[in-house]
Amino acid sequence: MSGGILIAFEGIDGTGKSTQLPLLAAYLRGQGYTVVETREPTDGPYGQQIRLLYRNRHQASPEQELELFLLDRRQHVEQCIKPALARGAIVLTDRYYFSTAAYQGAAGCDPAAIFARHGFAPEPDLVLLLTQTPSESVTRIRELRGEMLNDFEQQEQLEKVAALFASFTHDCIVRIHAARTVAEVHASIREAVAQLLAQKGTQCPR
Ligand SMILES: Nc1ncnc2c1ncn2[C@@H]1O[C@H](COP(=O)(O)OP(=O)(O)OP(=O)(O)O)[C@@H](O)[C@H]1O
Numbered sequence: 685m686s687g688g689i690l691i692a693f694e695g696i697d698g699t700g701k702s703t704q705l706p707l708l709a710a711y712l713r714g715q716g717y718t719v720v721e722t723r724e725p726t727d728g729p730y731g732q733q734i735r736l737l738y739r740n741r742h743q744a745s746p747e748q749e750l751e752l753f754l755l756d757r758r759q760h761v762e763q764c765i766k767p768a769l770a771r772g773a774i775v776l777t778d779r780y781y782f783s784t785a786a787y788q789g790a791a792g793c794d795p796a797a798i799f800a801r802h803g804f805a806p807e808p809d810l811v812l813l814l815t816q817t818p819s820e821s822v823t824r825i826r827e828l829r830g831e832m833l834n835d836f837e838q839q840e841q842l843e844k845v846a847a848l849f850a851s852f853t854h855d856c857i858v859r860i861h862a863a864r865t866v867a868e869v870h871a872s873i874r875e876a877v878a879q880l881l882a883q884k885g886t887q888c889p890r
């Protein structure tokens with residue numbers, strides 16, 4: 685396979701992205717593909733600064749927050765995504781620039797302007813947009829961590845984020861209903877990826 689394939693997992697908090705991404709990675713590796721698993725925010729210096737905002741978001745203005753996500757993504761694209769695509773890998777990223785348009789859009793920045801600032805970032809071949817209601821997400825997060833919701837996970841905030849995700853009309857987006865069992869969601873994801881690989885005429889290496 686030459687040129688690589690970029691697949692982004694997107695959706696509001698708690699939709700199961702971090703659960704589903706390794707399942708898809710294991711499945712694809714079992715089929716003989718080279719897979720790179722990655723995520724944003726990254727563990728790099730800007731990603732670490734972003735994590736400091738989770739419990740105290742008002743430390744930064746929406747514009748400052750946006751700049752941090754852009755800096756983190758530039759580094760991610762240059763150091764991880766582009767090299768992996770050049771090696772012909774399937775890159776699976778847990779969040780990408782659709783999250784910025786939705787979350788920083790919900791915080792007051794202009795989503796269209798955010799998309800326009802991503803000329804440096806390769807367009808994904810597929811965005812798996814996991815969907816469920818914000819109240820379903822909040823229930824899952826509470827089951828996982830008790831009552832503590834961080835500043836990005838407050839239900840009112842997630843309602844705005846979910847509305848923005850719902851408004852995106854990019855051809856690369858496939859919506860996957862996430863309020864089902866892990867196995868059911870995985871099956872839908874495999875179906876969407878199989879269609880992409882067939883469209884690309886990608887021969888399974890095995
Ligand atoms: N289909 C599912 N049914 C029930 N619980 C699930 C399902 N998928 C994931 N979970 C659980 O929901 C919680 C959140 O899942 P996960 O961390 O994968 O979501 P996420 O979208 O990556 O969240 P975040 O964006 O906040 O990191 C975890 O406790 C996980 O075990």
Ligand SMILES: Cc1cn([C@H]2C[C@H](O)[C@@H](COP(=O)(O)O)O2)c(=O)[nH]c1=O
Nearest residue numbers: 697724725753779780783784787788836
């Ligand atoms: C990439 C990106 C992320 N966010 C927000 C969305 C989530 O609330 C956190 C990341 O948490 P996760 O549990 O590691 O998924 O950050 C954002 O606001 N803007 C972005 O571009």
